[in-house]
Amino acid sequence: MGADNTQYDVLIVGGGAAGLMAAGRAAGAGARTLVLEKKDRTGRKLNITGKGRCNLTNAALMESFLERFGSGARFLRPAFGHMGDKDLVAFMEGLGVPTVVERGSRVFPASQKAGDVVAAMRDFARTSGARIETDAPVRRIRAEEGAVTGVELKSGEIRSAGAVILATGGASYPATGSTGDGYAMARELGHAINTIHPALVPLETGGEAAPKLQGLSLYNAGVSVFINGRKKRRAFGELLFTHFGVSGPVILSLSGEIVAAQLQGHEVELRLDLKPALEETKLENRLLRELDQRGGQHMGNLLRGLLPRKLVAVCLEQTGIPEDRTGNQVSARERKALRTWLKDFRIPVTGYRSFFEAIVTSGGVRLKEVDPKSMGSRLVQGFYFAGEVLDIAADTGGYNLQAAFSTGSLAGTSAAQYALARHSETAAQSP
Ligand SMILES: Cc1cc2nc3c(=O)[nH]c(=O)nc-3n(C[C@H](O)[C@H](O)[C@H](O)COP(=O)(O)OP(=O)(O)OC[C@H]3O[C@@H](n4cnc5c(N)ncnc54)[C@H](O)[C@@H]3O)c2cc1C
Structure with a gap:
C-alpha cells in the first residue's frame, strides 16, 4: 500500500x-x-x-x-x-x-x-x-x-x-x-x-436431548416459544439439533425475541410439536391404530414408524415407557404421555451462540x-x-x-x- x-x-x-x-x-x-x-x-x-x-x-x-x-x-x-x-x-x-x-x-x-x-x-x-x-x-x-x-x-x-x-x-x-x-x-x-x-443465531439448550439428537434435522417442526411460562410465538419450519442445542431456519427466525428475553433475565423454553400436521384427536387415532396393528412389537421398534430413530430413545426416556414394552401392553396413561410428548416436547433455552x-x-x-x-x-x-x-x-x-x-x-x-x-x-x- x-x-x-x-x-x-x-x-x-x-x-x-x-x-x-x-x-x-x-x-x-x-x-x-x-x-x-x-x-x-x-x-x-x-x-x-x-x-x-x-x-x-x-x-x-x-x-x-x-x-x-x-x-x-x-x-x-x-x-x-x-x-x-x-x-x-x-x-x-x-x-x-x-x-x-x-x-x-x-x-x-x-x-x-x-x-x-x-x-x-x-x-x-x-x-x-x-x-x-x-x-x-x-x-x-x-x-x-x-x-x-x-x-x-x-x-x-x-x-x-x-x-x-x-x-x-x-x-x-x-x-x-x-x-x-x-x-x-x-x-x-x-x-x-x-x-x-x-x-439470527443458534440457541444453546439444557438437558441431554440436544447432544443425543445432534445431527438430526426435523423438516417441519412446530416450535412455540414460552417466556416465563407464557406462550409468545409459534413458527413452523426446519430445525436442526446440534451438540450445543438447536439451529436451523425456524430457530434463527425466532432467535431475536429469545435473545432479547434472555438479556432481560427471562426464562425461555421451546415447546416442539413433532406432529404439527395432526391435531390431538387425529394423533390419538393414529396412535391407537399403530399400537393395535403392531401390538406384538416392542415400543423401541414400533415408534420408528412415527419418529426418526434418534428421537425414539429420547421419547422413551422422557415418557418413561420401557423400550421392551409391546404395543398391546401400553396403558392409556402411557399413550397419553406419548401423545402429549409428541405435541409438546419441551427444551429449556440456556443461552445463544456468539x-x-x-x-x-x-x-x-x-x-x-x-x-x-x-x-x-x-x-x-x-x-x-x-x-x-x-x-x-x-x-x-x-x-x-x-x-x-x-x-x-x-x-x-x-x-x-x-x-x-x-x-x-x-x-x-x-x-
Ligand atoms: C453466513 C451468512 C449468511 C448470510 N446470508 C444472507 C442471505 O442469504 N441474505 C441476506 O439478505 N443476508 C444474509 N446475510 C447477512 C448479510 O450478509 C449482511 O447483512 C450484509 O453482508 C451486510 O452488508 P454490509 O455491507 O453492511 O457489511 P459486510 O458485508 O459485513 O461488509 C463490511 C465490510 O467492511 C470491512 N471492514 C470492516 N472494518 C473495516 C475497517 N476498519 N477498515 C476497512 N474495512 C473494514 C469488512 O472487511 C467487510 O468487507 C448472511 C450473513 C452471514 C454471516
Whole structure:
C-alpha cells in the first residue's frame, strides 16, 4: 500500500454489499471515490451468503417487507423507496446477473452462485470509476469543525475527502472482516451506539436431548416459544439439533425475541410439536391404530414408524415407557404421555451462540442520529452510513442484503452530491 495523496470526494470504509453499492453510485455520480477494505478482497461475507447462493432480496410486498425490520422499518422506508427489491433485481439483470424467485419469495441469482453477485458488484464499483484499495484497514474517521476531512488508516496513512461513508458491517462472522470496527469510529465522532447482540443465531439448550439428537434435522417442526411460562410465538419450519442445542431456519427466525428475553433475565423454553400436521384427536387415532396393528412389537421398534430413530430413545426416556414394552401392553396413561410428548416436547433455552455464528448483528449506530432521506449523520457533516453498521436487522429471506444495497445506494448518491457541491463551493471561493 503506497502513500496516496489524491484528493478524493468520497471515501468508503468497508467493501461489503453496502460499500460496493455506495462506491458505484458515488463514482457514477462523478465523485472521485475510494473504497478502503481491510481484508485482501472485497465482498467476503457477500460471497458466503445464502449458503453460497446469495439470497439477495425478497419479492414480498413492501409492507410485509418492512415489517421484518421491526422498529427499523420507518427509518428504511426512504431507502427502499430509492431502491426497492424490483429495482435491485433490474440492477442485477443490468450487471448480467439474472435472478430467480424461490420458496418464500426469496430471490437468488439464477446461477445459484453468490460469487457472481460479488464479481458483478466489484465490476460495478470499478467500471463506475471507483478505486478499491484492499488490505487497508481504517482506524478512525477524521473531522474538523463538525465536518469530516478523511480517514486515518491503521498504518497511520491519511486519505482525505469531503465525505466519508461508514460501511463496515456488523460484528458477526468476524473472519469475513466484519469485526465491528465501525461502532468505535462512529462513537468517536459523537454517535450513540445501541448495544449490539448476535441475531439470527443458534440457541444453546439444557438437558441431554440436544447432544443425543445432534445431527438430526426435523423438516417441519412446530416450535412455540414460552417466556416465563407464557406462550409468545409459534413458527413452523426446519430445525436442526446440534451438540450445543438447536439451529436451523425456524430457530434463527425466532432467535431475536429469545435473545432479547434472555438479556432481560427471562426464562425461555421451546415447546416442539413433532406432529404439527395432526391435531390431538387425529394423533390419538393414529396412535391407537399403530399400537393395535403392531401390538406384538416392542415400543423401541414400533415408534420408528412415527419418529426418526434418534428421537425414539429420547421419547422413551422422557415418557418413561420401557423400550421392551409391546404395543398391546401400553396403558392409556402411557399413550397419553406419548401423545402429549409428541405435541409438546419441551427444551429449556440456556443461552445463544456468539457473534462467530450469528448471521447478523442487532444494535448499532442509533437511527435517530441519521437522516433516513440521505443516510447522512445529523451530527457531523459529510459523514454517511450504509448497511449493517446501522441499528437495523431483519429476519432471514434476503431482507438484510436488500437493506445493505438500498442504504448503500442512497448513501453513495447523497455523499457524492454533498461532496461535489462542497467541492464546487470551495473552487468558486478560491482566487
Ligand atoms: C453466513 C451468512 C449468511 C448470510 N446470508 C444472507 C442471505 O442469504 N441474505 C441476506 O439478505 N443476508 C444474509 N446475510 C447477512 C448479510 O450478509 C449482511 O447483512 C450484509 O453482508 C451486510 O452488508 P454490509 O455491507 O453492511 O457489511 P459486510 O458485508 O459485513 O461488509 C463490511 C465490510 O467492511 C470491512 N471492514 C470492516 N472494518 C473495516 C475497517 N476498519 N477498515 C476497512 N474495512 C473494514 C469488512 O472487511 C467487510 O468487507 C448472511 C450473513 C452471514 C454471516
